[in-house]
Amino acid sequence: MDFITIDSRCVPLEGEKNLLSVIRKAGIDLPTFCYHSELSIYGACRMCVVEDERGRVFASCSEQPRPGMVIKTNTIKLQNYRKLIMELLLSSHCRDCTTCHKNGICTLQSLAYKLGVDAVRFTNNKEEQPLDFSSPSIVRDPNKCILCGDCVRTCAEVQGVGALDFAFRGSKMQVMPAFNKDINDTECVGCGQCRVVCPTAAITIKKDEDRVWEALNDPNTRVVAQIAPAVRIAVGDSFGIPKGENSMGKLVSALRRIGFDKVFDTSFGADLTVYEESAELVERLTKNENLPLFTSCCPGWVKFSDYKFPELKENISSCRSPQGMFSAVLKDYFKDDEKKTFVVSIMPCTAKKGEALRPENHTDGVQDTDAVITTAEAARMIRKAAIKFEELDEEAVDMPFGIASGGGVIFGVTGGVTEAVLRKICYDKDNNLSELSRIEFSGVRGLDSVKETSIMLGDREVKIAIVHGLGVASQLIEEMKAGKRHYDFVEVMACRRGCVMGGGQPVPAGPKTKKARVKGLYKVDTGSQVRTSNENPMVEVIYRDIIKGREHELLHTRH
Amino acid sequence: MLEQSFYQKADEIIESHGRMQRALIPIIQDIQNEYRYLPPELLSYVAKEIGITEAKAYSVATFYENFSFDPKGKYIIKVCDGTACHVRKSLPILEYLHKELGLSKDKHTTDDMLFTVETVSCLGACGLAPVLTVNEKVYPAMTPEKAGELLAELRGDE
Numbered sequence: 001m002d003f004i005t006i007d008s009r010c011v012p013l014e015g016e017k018n019l020l021s022v023i024r025k026a027g028i029d030l031p032t033f034c035y036h037s038e039l040s041i042y043g044a045c046r047m048c049v050v051e052d053e054r055g056r057v058f059a060s061c062s063e064q065p066r067p068g069m070v071i072k073t074n075t076i077k078l079q080n081y082r083k084l085i086m087e088l089l090l091s092s093h094c095r096d097c098t099t100c101h102k103n104g105i106c107t108l109q110s111l112a113y114k115l116g117v118d119a120v121r122f123t124n125n126k127e128e129q130p131l132d133f134s135s136p137s138i139v140r141d142p143n144k145c146i147l148c149g150d151c152v153r154t155c156a157e158v159q160g161v162g163a164l165d166f167a168f169r170g171s172k173m174q175v176m177p178a179f180n181k182d183i184n185d186t187e188c189v190g191c192g193q194c195r196v197v198c199p200t201a202a203i204t205i206k207k208d209e210d211r212v213w214e215a216l217n218d219p220n221t222r223v224v225a226q227i228a229p230a231v232r233i234a235v236g237d238s239f240g241i242p243k244g245e246n247s248m249g250k251l252v253s254a255l256r257r258i259g260f261d262k263v264f265d266t267s268f269g270a271d272l273t274v275y276e277e278s279a280e281l282v283e284r285l286t287k288n289e290n291l292p293l294f295t296s297c298c299p300g301w302v303k304f305s306d307y308k309f310p311e312l313k314e315n316i317s318s319c320r321s322p323q324g325m326f327s328a329v330l331k332d333y334f335k336d337d338e339k340k341t342f343v344v345s346i347m348p349c350t351a352k353k354g355e356a357l358r359p360e361n362h363t364d365g366v367q368d369t370d371a372v373i374t375t376a377e378a379a380r381m382i383r384k385a386a387i388k389f390e391e392l393d394e395e396a397v398d399m400p401f402g403i404a405s406g407g408g409v410i411f412g413v414t415g416g417v418t419e420a421v422l423r424k425i426c427y428d429k430d431n432n433l434s435e436l437s438r439i440e441f442s443g444v445r446g447l448d449s450v451k452e453t454s455i456m457l458g459d460r461e462v463k464i465a466i467v468h469g470l471g472v473a474s475q476l477i478e479e480m481k482a483g484k485r486h487y488d489f490v491e492v493m494a495c496r497r498g499c500v501m502g503g504g505q506p507v508p509a510g511p512k513t514k515k516a517r518v519k520g521l522y523k524v525d526t527g528s529q530v531r532t533s534n535e536n537p538m539v540e541v542i543y544r545d546i547i548k549g550r551e552h553e554l555l556h557t558r559h
Numbered sequence: 560m561l562e563q564s565f566y567q568k569a570d571e572i573i574e575s576h577g578r579m580q581r582a583l584i585p586i587i588q589d590i591q592n593e594y595r596y597l598p599p600e601l602l603s604y605v606a607k608e609i610g611i612t613e614a615k616a617y618s619v620a621t622f623y624e625n626f627s628f629d630p631k632g633k634y635i636i637k638v639c640d641g642t643a644c645h646v647r648k649s650l651p652i653l654e655y656l657h658k659e660l661g662l663s664k665d666k667h668t669t670d671d672m673l674f675t676v677e678t679v680s681c682l683g684a685c686g687l688a689p690v691l692t693v694n695e696k697v698y699p700a701m702t703p704e705k706a707g708e709l710l711a712e713l714r715g716d717e
Contacts, residue, residue: 162612167621178606178617179599186614 002067007074013067019060020048028073031082031111033199034148035061037511038496039157045148046085047111051075079115086115091122093200094143100201105507107199108146129174134182136357137190137350137503138203145175145202151194158496160471161304163188175202187307189470191300191494192350192374192503205350205504208371209381215342215370216259222339225255226326227397228266230348230412230499231375233520237506237513238379239389244516246524249394251346254382256395266345267408268401269326270420271533272542273297274408276319276555277417278424281489285457290314292465292480292487295417296557297321299355300494300503304470309477318556322411323352324361326401327368328554333546342370346378348412348502351494360557374504403538406525413521414468414498415444415451418491422455422464423532429457447497447518450476452487468493561600568593569601573608580611583619587626595631602628632668632675634713638691641681648702649689653678655703659710673714 002013004022011026018041023030033045043062050060053070057078060071072078090112097103132140149166152175156162163186167176177186195203215221232248241247252263281293296302296317305312320328327343334341345352355361356369373381382389396402407420422439443453444466451466465487467473473492479485495501500517501509509517530536547554572589576582586605591597597620606616620626638644638653656662656676660669668675684690687699691706698709 156612156615162614165612165614165618167618169622176614178603178613187612 004065004067004069004071006071013065016065019050019063019065019069019071022065023048023050023060023071023073030060030073031114032061033107033111033146034150036150036154036197039150039153039197042149042153045089045146047082049078049081051078057081083115083117086112086117087120088122089146090117090120092124092126093146094124094128094141095120100144101204101207102201106201107508126171132183133206134184135188135190135206136184136353137206138183138188138192138195139206140183141202141204142174142176143202144200146200147173147175148199149175150197150199151175151203154193154197155188156471158469158471159189159191159193159304159494160474161187161189164194189300189303189494190351190354190503191470193495195350195503196501196505196507196509205374205376206353207377208353208373209377211371212344212373212381215344220339221342222261222334222337223259223342223344224262224264224330224334225260226264226266226269226323226330226343226345227251227255228323228345228347228349228352228412228499229270229409229416229524230502230505230517230521231346231378232524233412233500233517234348234375234505234509235379236389237509238376238383241390242516243513244518244520244523246520247389248524249396250389250392251378252397253392253395254385254387254389255346255378257387257392258381258385260344262398264326264330264401265397265404265408266322266326266347267404267411268536268538269322269324269329270297270408270411270417271405271536271539272325272329272555273319273322273411273417274405274420274424274533275539275543276325276551277317278421278428280317280319281421281462282425282457285460285462285488292490293317295491297411297417298493298499299349299351299358301470301473301492303351303354304473304494308474312477318558320361320555320557321352321355322408323347323355323369323372324557325555327356327361328363329401329542329546331363331366331368332554343368344371344373345369346375347372348375348499348505349495350374350503352504363554374502376504376506379506400538400541403530403536404528405533405536406528406531407533408536409528410521410525412499413518414493414496415446415466415491416498416521418453418464418466418489419444420533421489424534425457426455427532427534445522462489463487464489464491466491468498469496470494561598565594565598565601566604569604570608573605578609580609583609583611583616584623587616587620591626595635596627596629599628629668630672632673634673634693635675635677636691636693637677637679637682639680639682639684639689640678641685641688643681643685644689647688649691651703652689652691652701652706655706656710659707674710 003010006026016022031047034042041062043059048060049057051057051072129142152164155164163177164175215223232246233244235251236245236247255263284290284293294316296319323345330343353372356372407423410416443451449472454461454463467476572586576585587597590601602616603613606613640649660674662676689701691698691701
């Protein structure tokens, strides 16, 4: 085996593509802004500089490890380098830390602290730029941008959207949409992945908390919450709960303390989606029309398809998303109440904010979901209310929507929608759950960009693809259009790994957190008494007593 | 929205270079040569035609000083402000032109679209300093007075 020497210690090379990975493997957490293992190497921030035995200083992220290299990572020269670079970055950064959204969770702030930058000798001579509030999902503050390019590369490479890029050069360089248009006038889908990778507050979540506080304080309003599957394994991040642990019970308790009148689980909405979507799939297969069927639960994907693949309009499921279905049902359930009902959905997703505004998700012209707040915003509300989240007792969600299946919960991870739909279809077919583990291992799980599986329905083989990340989805669809691939059902999630790594989840989230979140959500499923939506007794009840044959009105976007 | 003829011209130029991402710069250079500026609508159009994002095309077009999204005058006067020209008093020439034409650091083109005044960092003709060019023609050893005569001459041509 080949070795290199890092700070006088021997470290084996195990096929790492860059020196930085080897250094990190050796337990030295070199700081970086512009390095993300899922993105191309950019080498812009220069924080990961190292020194070789000849005193040459270079960035480790863009250096190939060669056997026999002798590297130092922590000489005085390097310390001074990093400190100076940090000082220069800070000098042109709007440093209103105390009032910043990212206060306490900002990578720039924490690195400045770690590197011991105690003064900034240079004045900021950048012109102040206006903020961009045009999007329902994200806010851009160019004054806080450090030009690491993480958002640019995420948007273009992972999501295949490319709404942002660098413009101008030198000291005038900025990240912006073409012609500095409002971000909402670009092809931005609102997925918020730019915000997930942004090390500062240059891109943040558009806040909707204030409207929720107002509703909570209005005695004439009944405020109802629905909590999306992926929220429960991430909300605890903000309160020191181990990564990926299910905090649903605590979250329900916290929301009640804040003043929510009723708290429900969006996984119940997902159970409704499973019913509608599996029926839609079976119907299309029988009629052999508008195949493949694409899922519609991900608003980032739906918006992406709007402009990128308008020809697929009829192929995309007419089902509303679980959020959309559940909000419509909730509004209907409380419609005879004297109080006004205000539905708040708590989502791991910034694009859901945009989805709630789309007219096809309204019932009789009324917006069903009144406010969408992200996991990060929910955590902030709990903090604001000074609730000791970690000490809360667990509480259950309210009836009559109090039971949700494990299948509904795994909607929050890539492959989950497919797995839940397959469970339903197989259960309908055989009326037993012996298939459950077979489905689990049939290829729906895992983190490959494209997963393929198939099931037999009668004598027909139903071919299925699961894809996460819009860039890969786009490639897959191009190949389908070219006739290279054929499917009957395609699940698309805009974000890599699915909603667990949605744009509204707490940050920063490194590789370990990502893994823990996926694992955590499957654990919730395994621990559920009810695994498939068919077994959920409340679904039948709701269809009978509330929906009463109005599926198209309440659960679908078009008829 | 520009007139249809602009898009036809753009199509011609795109065809001549090939519908390839890497042809972006030569294509927009040709468009700029054609119209003396780069109409923003055409940049977006070209981006779409050659398969790159609008933001990326904008990134390239703003990186190079040479590309301009603003229509330019019939006479583009470039006043050299490189080191040699600067020490031999190029600034008074620029100030004179600005004052005479009602232009400034931010307003480069006269309202009648006759003159555009820009500075450049070096024209490589330091021996002739201070120097300016009008549409590629070089005028050596300039003074504000000579610049005045030049303006009168150019206006006289109209």
